[in-house]
Amino acid sequence: MSGLTPDQLDFYRTEGYLLVEDVIDPAVFDLLIAEINDIVDTAAEEAHAAGELSELHADLPFAKRLVHIHSQLADPEPLLRQVNGKLKTEGMFAILTQPALLDIVESVIGPEILAHPQFNLRAKLPNQDATVVPWHQDLGYLQPDAEETFMVNFWIPLVDATPENGCMEVIAGSNRAPLIGHEHGLGPGANFKGITDQYLPPGEQVSCPVKVGGVLLIQHKTIHRSIPNLSDHIRWSLDLRYSNPAQPSGRDGVPGFIARSQAHPESVAQSVGDWLALFEAPVA
Template sequence: MNKLTDSQVQSFEENGYLLIENALTPDDLNPLISEFEEIVDEGASQLFKDGLIDSEFKTEGFDTRLTKITEQSPTVFQQVFSGAHTGPALFHLLINSKLLDIAESLVGPEIMCHPAYRVRPKLPEHDRTLVPWHQDAGYMEPKCDSVLQLTIWIPLIDATVHNGCLEVLPHAHRDGVFHHRHSEKFYLEIPDDALPDVEPVVVPVKFGSILLLTNLTPHRSIPNVSNQVRWSVDSRYQDAAKPTGYQPEAGFLARSKLQPNDVVKTPEDFKRIRDEHKPGPGPNRWGKNE
C-alpha cells in the first residue's frame, strides 16, 4: 500500500492541496491516452466522411489534433469532455491502486468514486474549458460541506502556466463555502469580492505527477495561451458511507472491506452504471440548473 506519509497528510490538511510528483508512470496513463487518441481518430474520420471537417488532421499529435478538429466541429470534443466518456482505460485509471491508496490515506478504507469525475481536453483560448475560481463544494449539496471529497487532478500531458494548469488559494479551505454565482459562461464562480484575501499559488503539474485538492479549496484553471490541448482527468473520492451530494451522475464503490461484493470491478459494470443513471441536470444550491 502506497499510503501518503504523515508529512504529506499534514501538508494537505494545512494547505488544502498537495502536489505529488511521479505518483503515476506512463504505464498508468498511456492506455487512457490511446483510448482518447482512438476516439479522436475515429471521430475525425467520420466527420471528414460526412463533409463536416476539411481534413482528418492525421499528422497532428495528441496535444494538438483535437484543437484543429474542434475549430470545425464540436462533436469529438463533446464525446470526451466532462463526464461523457466511460471507456475501460478511464475506469482503470479511476480505480488505479496507487490513486486509491492515496485516497485511502485521506478518506479511509471505504472508498466511493464520486459521480463528478471529469475529463478536460482544455483547448487553447477556449471558454468552455476555462474554469473560474470555485470550490468543488459549490457544486454539491450543502450537506456535503463537511465531508472530505478529495479531488485527484491528473494531467495527461505536462500542465504548465502556458497551457492552463491550475491555480489554488492555500489555507482557504478552512473558511467554509464562499458565495458562488453563475458566471456569464458555463461555470459557477466565486466573485472577486467574495474571494478570500490570500496569495494564489500556480501549480504546474508534470505528466505522471498529480495534484490533490479538498472540496473546499478555491481553485481555477488559468488561460491556455499555448497551442496545446491540456488533457487532464479529475477524479474524486470520498468515504462511501457519506453522501456525495450530487445527483446528476452516478458514482460507484471503488474499494471496500465491508462490502467487497459491491465494489465495481469491470469496465462493463462501470459503463452500465453511468449509462443507466442519466436523470439530467438538476438545480444546484445557487438556484439554477447546471
C-alpha cells in the same frame, strides 16, 4: 506508492492542496488516450468524407491533433462534448481504480472508498474562453448536504500542465473557509459558476504546474481556478474525486462505484461493466 507521508498529509489537511510527483506510471493513461483518439478518428473521418477537413491530421501528436481538426469543423461542439465530461470506458475505469491513487485516498479517509460520480475529462483548447474556469469551490457544484463530507479530489494531467497551457491555481488555506456563494455567468465565456473577487478569502495564490504522472490534490472547499491556455496544444486533464460511501456525495441519484472496501470487499467494482450496471439499477 503507499499513501501520503505524515508531513504530506498534514500539509494537505492544513493548506487544502498538495502536489505529488510520479504517482502514476504514464503508461496507465495509454488506454484512455487510445479511446479518445478513436473518438477523434471517427469524427475526423466523417468530416473528411463530408468535405469539411482537407486532411485527417493523423500524423499529429495527441496534444495537437484536435486543435487542427477543431479549427476546420463548421460545428465542433458535438465532438468537444464527446471528449469532455464523464467518459465511462475501460481506460477511465483503469485510472479511477489505480492502486496508487486509492492508497493516497485511504491514507486520508480510510479504507472505505467511493469513486465519486462527479468526475471529468477535460480538453482545454488554446485561446478558448469557454475553458477558462473562474475561482470556485467544487462544493459549489454539489448539493449542500455534502459540505461535511471529506472528498479527496485529484487533478491529473494527461500532458504536462504549465502556466502557459493553463495549469491550475489554488488559494492556500482556502479549504478552511465555509461554502461561499457562487454566481452564475462568470469566466471569459460567462459559462461557469464561481466566486467573485470581493468574496475571496486571504491566502497565497499558488500556481500548480504538474508533469504527467504527477497529481494535484485539493479538497472540495479549496478555492481554485484554471487559467487561459496560451500554448499551441491542448491541455488534456482529468479531475477525479473519492469519498466515504457512507457520507453524502452531493450527487443524489447519480451512482459512484465502490473502489475499495475493507468492510465489504464483495461490493468493490471489478470491471467497467460493474460500473455501467449501476446506471441500469435504481439508486437507493
